[in-house]
Amino acid sequence: MPTDLSLRRATEADADVVAAVHLGSRGAAAMPPGVHPEHEVRAWLGARLAEDEVWVAEVDGRVVGYARFTPTWLDDLYVLPAYAGRGVGSALLDLVKAQRPDGFCLWVFEMNAPARDFYAGHGLVELERTDGSANEEREPDVRMAWPGERPLAFLRGLIDEVDEQLGDLLARRVALTVAVQDIKHDATRDAVREREIAEAMAVRVPALGVERLERIVHAIITESLDIASS
């Protein structure tokens, strides 16, 4: 950390400088253009200052970077382009790690290779990629995580979250097979239809591929038909 760099907790009085760092840094980064006008970004960041934990990095008394984080997510880490490469981002990231020893996640745009390399170089791991349809910019992004001091516990926590959603989806899936049986009363398997289902899923989960998905779909339908017949 450069000797002239210091970190401190931001106050609501920092709203303008934090917004200036956000806009200045984002404008120069390998990121899609923001979808909100500047006045909206300023108002929104001002409101977040009251809710989230925000720390600023100062060089010679000037705010040149900031980190904004919740109990489980690092939402913003920005450094003014003129101060890049001086350890400001690393100092802020180290601070977030110290404040969140149980780990945290973040989203980074896939196109932002410098940021992804920075996070990977600081021990963050890639968890998932999206096609961008769920973010405002509609740009593919990557979920990364710092798994904290107890990485197994951290990852198990994330598994529990996803399995909760998977359980809800399975409940809906089982109910549909049962509903079909209520009208069809014929549990003969339709291999062509099951293959189509697996192929459609493979578009969303290419990592698994059609063959593995066929086995998964087969198991789900087998158990669902068993429920329908009981």
Ligand SMILES: O=C(O)C(=O)C[C@]1(C(=O)O)C=C[C@@H](O)C=C1
């Ligand atoms: O689509 C049907 O005809 C069904 O019976 C439903 C269903 C399914 O649960 O998706 C169940 C068994 C068949 O092998 C194929 C599909």
